[in-house]
Amino acid sequence: MPVDDLAIDLNHVEKRFGRSVHALRGVNMQVHGGEVFGLLGPNGAGKSTLVKIMMTVVHASHATGTILGRRIGHKPTLKRIGYLPEHARFPSYLSGRQVIDFFGAMAKMPRPQRRVRVDQMLELVGAAEYADRKIKTYSKGMQQRIGLAQAMVHDPDLLVLDEPTDGVDPIGRRDIREALTQIRDDGKTVFINSHLLSELEMVCERVAFLVQGQVVKQGRIEDLTFDQVHYQIVLHRPMGVEAIGSALAVEWDGQIGASVTGKTAEGLLLELTDSTLTLRSSDPLDAQPLIDRLRAADMVITDVRSVRPTLEELLLQAVGENGGAS
Amino acid sequence: MTQTTALLIDGYRQVNDKKLFWITLGLSGLVVAIIAMLGVTPEGLKILIWELKNPVFNATVMPPAEFYKYVFTTLGISIWLAWIASILALVSTGSIFPDFLAQGSVDLVLSRPIGRVKLFFVKYLSGLLFAALQVTVFTVGSFLVIGVRGGVWEPGLFIAIPVFVLFFSYLFSICVFLGVLSRSSMLAILVTILLWFCLFIVNSTDGMVSMIKAQMEVKVERLERELAEAQAESIVTVEAEPDAEAPVEGESEPETQPEEEAESAADIEHLADRIEDARGEVRTIQRVADTIIGIKTVMPKTGETIGLLERWLIDTAHLPRQRVDGNASRWQLDQRAAEDKLIENLRGRSVSWIIGTSVIFECVLLLLACWRFSRRDF
Numbered sequence: 001m002p003v004d005d006l007a008i009d010l011n012h013v014e015k016r017f018g019r020s021v022h023a024l025r026g027v028n029m030q031v032h033g034g035e036v037f038g039l040l041g042p043n044g045a046g047k048s049t050l051v052k053i054m055m056t057v058v059h060a061s062h063a064t065g066t067i068l069g070r071r072i073g074h075k076p077t078l079k080r081i082g083y084l085p086e087h088a089r090f091p092s093y094l095s096g097r098q099v100i101d102f103f104g105a106m107a108k109m110p111r112p113q114r115r116v117r118v119d120q121m122l123e124l125v126g127a128a129e130y131a132d133r134k135i136k137t138y139s140k141g142m143q144q145r146i147g148l149a150q151a152m153v154h155d156p157d158l159l160v161l162d163e164p165t166d167g168v169d170p171i172g173r174r175d176i177r178e179a180l181t182q183i184r185d186d187g188k189t190v191f192i193n194s195h196l197l198s199e200l201e202m203v204c205e206r207v208a209f210l211v212q213g214q215v216v217k218q219g220r221i222e223d224l225t226f227d228q229v230h231y232q233i234v235l236h237r238p239m240g241v242e243a244i245g246s247a248l249a250v251e252w253d254g255q256i257g258a259s260v261t262g263k264t265a266e267g268l269l270l271e272l273t274d275s276t277l278t279l280r281s282s283d284p285l286d287a288q289p290l291i292d293r294l295r296a297a298d299m300v301i302t303d304v305r306s307v308r309p310t311l312e313e314l315l316l317q318a319v320g321e322n323g324g325a326s
Numbered sequence: 327m328t329q330t331t332a333l334l335i336d337g338y339r340q341v342n343d344k345k346l347f348w349i350t351l352g353l354s355g356l357v358v359a360i361i362a363m364l365g366v367t368p369e370g371l372k373i374l375i376w377e378l379k380n381p382v383f384n385a386t387v388m389p390p391a392e393f394y395k396y397v398f399t400t401l402g403i404s405i406w407l408a409w410i411a412s413i414l415a416l417v418s419t420g421s422i423f424p425d426f427l428a429q430g431s432v433d434l435v436l437s438r439p440i441g442r443v444k445l446f447f448v449k450y451l452s453g454l455l456f457a458a459l460q461v462t463v464f465t466v467g468s469f470l471v472i473g474v475r476g477g478v479w480e481p482g483l484f485i486a487i488p489v490f491v492l493f494f495s496y497l498f499s500i501c502v503f504l505g506v507l508s509r510s511s512m513l514a515i516l517v518t519i520l521l522w523f524c525l526f527i528v529n530s531t532d533g534m535v536s537m538i539k540a541q542m543e544v545k546v547e548r549l550e551r552e553l554a555e556a557q558a559e560s561i562v563t564v565e566a567e568p569d570a571e572a573p574v575e576g577e578s579e580p581e582t583q584p585e586e587e588a589e590s591a592a593d594i595e596h597l598a599d600r601i602e603d604a605r606g607e608v609r610t611i612q613r614v615a616d617t618i619i620g621i622k623t624v625m626p627k628t629g630e631t632i633g634l635l636e637r638w639l640i641d642t643a644h645l646p647r648q649r650v651d652g653n654a655s656r657w658q659l660d661q662r663a664a665e666d667k668l669i670e671n672l673r674g675r676s677v678s679w680i681i682g683t684s685v686i687f688e689c690v691l692l693l694l695a696c697w698r699f700s701r702r703d704f
Contacts, residue, residue: 089430093343105332
């Protein structure tokens with residue numbers, strides 16, 4: 001699939017449960033082929049419902065759009081999609097190997113092909129060692145690895161993962177991240193729904209924020225945070241509010257928690273917390289005069305860095321702007 | 327085909343994993359062993375080496391081959407498989423659909439390129455595997471026992487496999503319907519067993535009413551015979567009357583003849599009244615029987631489906647029954663005639679009515695369950 005093609009193109013997806021619950025209120029979301037895409041949102045925003053609609057587990061009240069070029073709900077297309085649901089429950093009477101084989105068969109893979117792929121997947125997710133033990137003896141992390149393997153066994157073009165690192169230890173998370181990177185490098189599309197924002201930040205190129213059943217923001221992480229980049233100047237030790245204010249000709253006129261805020265003569269917004277001075281500007285040129293003034297006042301600077309807001313901060317911002325509960 | 331095969335293999339593995347499956351299988355083996363221990367001799371019954379003399383039930387009444395087939399259908403199928411093993415099978419399979427529909431489990435399968443209708447019916451068939459495996463093992467064991475002990479290799483016994491699976495499928499369809507609706511194994515199993523008990527009650531009532539009806543009909547037939555005889559006697563008397571009009575002098579007979587005639591006429595009248603009363607009773611019991619048949623028509627006929635095995639495997643002439651000889655009382659004769667009529671009546675019920683209406687019931691439940699499964703969000 002060409003990278004520029006849309007792997008997922010959802011338009012006005014709506015879902016009502018009964019008359020009172022309006023879970024999705026016209027979701028529009030686009031995922032490009034060959035990218036790792038993250039879906040973020042507070043609890044109850046409708047993330048899992050949206051994923052289940054994509055996977056035909058839940059019927060949409062209204063939906064237009066395509067997945068891998070076919071209409072939403074087109075069953076044969078599911079052969080090209082791998083899915084790991086949230087809280088996946090595998091048959092306890094099967095071994096890990098049998099689970100992967102079973103779901104390979106459900107994806108219509110011929111038996112000889114399955115034999116080869118099952119071993120490959122077990123190696124990829126690091127579960128070969130315990131592959132022949134019954135699932136009921138597995139830890140949550142082990143089950144999650146098998147879950148990932150069953151989702152990938154039929155070599156799908158699109159991998160949909162709902163909370164893939166849920167219950168997985170840090171080493172397991174790293175392994176899963178590496179596996180996802182590998183899949184992306186193979187030209188596949190990965191769609192992840194996770195509440196672990198730091199995990200998403202590490203692997204996703206684009207994200208969408210779902211709040212109260214609507215996508216309120218979506219795009220590349222860099223683009224979403226571009227206008228919110230700021231600079232931090234770290235001094236060797238706290239120099240006192242008055243001394244810094246005097247050096248920068250700033251009058252501190254506000255307070256946020258333990259921080260004081262003020263404006264420079266050029267109108268730049270500053271925030272001082274202990275020995276860290278934050279400049280609310282994405283232009284690196286704005287930071288230069290401040291550094292000069294601090295140095296002129298014999299203040300020792302230990303670090304100057306550009307800081308982007310985290311996904312968590314963006315999410316909280318999106319939730320705050322759209323009145324969602326987290 | 328790959329998907330169907332995978333689902334059936336999965337069904338087998340699921341059944342295989344249940345301890346209850348192996349316990350039931352072990353008990354089936356025990357029942358076959360018990361059947362093998364039983365024997366019939368010209369003097370009576372034989373249990374291992376102990377012989378129990380029985381003039382009513384012995385090899386002259388029922389040959390060994392028929393005896394083993396009879397024990398197989400009554401003890402093996404009707405009691406063991408159709409009751410005890412079926413309850414164990416329901417307990418084992420009742421959780422198949424609720425477990426399958428649990429969140430995190432059903433999502434995995436529904437997200438594969440398989441239609442929900444196909445998924446539902448293949449899963450349903452895999453649930454019947456439990457019953458199919460049990461009855462197959464039991465029938466093969468019984469076939470060997472009857473062959474070795476009875477000296478007859480009866481391939482007809484294998485009809486028990488589809489018949490028992492069909493019987494179990496009626497119950498399993500109820501269980502699946504309730505399981506899909508409630509997603510609770512406990513509720514599905516308990517309500518299915520409760521409904522099964524209701525079917526048993528209806529079937530028993532049907533049996534009792536049919537017996538009463540048969541007895542009433544036999545009574546009417548007997549009374550009609552008696553009436554015909556009485557009327558015939560009366561005609562003979564009337565025909566003899568012209569000779570009697572000139573009685574021999576000194577004889578007192580002519581004086582008593584009108585009394586006898588009057589008595590005979592009274593008897594005939596009394597018999598006619600009794601016949602009319604009995605016919606009225608037959609009509610009443612017929613209405614009750616029709617109502618029960620009407621109720622049964624829309625219900626699965628579990629008892630009668632299993633009863634088909636006895637109908638197909640056992641010759642009526644070899645059924646173990648009380649011997650009736652020339653010295654039997656009128657009540658005994660009536661009872662035997664009623665039994666014959668009952669057997670004739672029950673065996674006369676068509677296979678298409680027994681199986682057809684039950685399968686319609688099963689299909690309706692399965693279609694409703696499938697529709698719910700297809701429409702539901704998980």
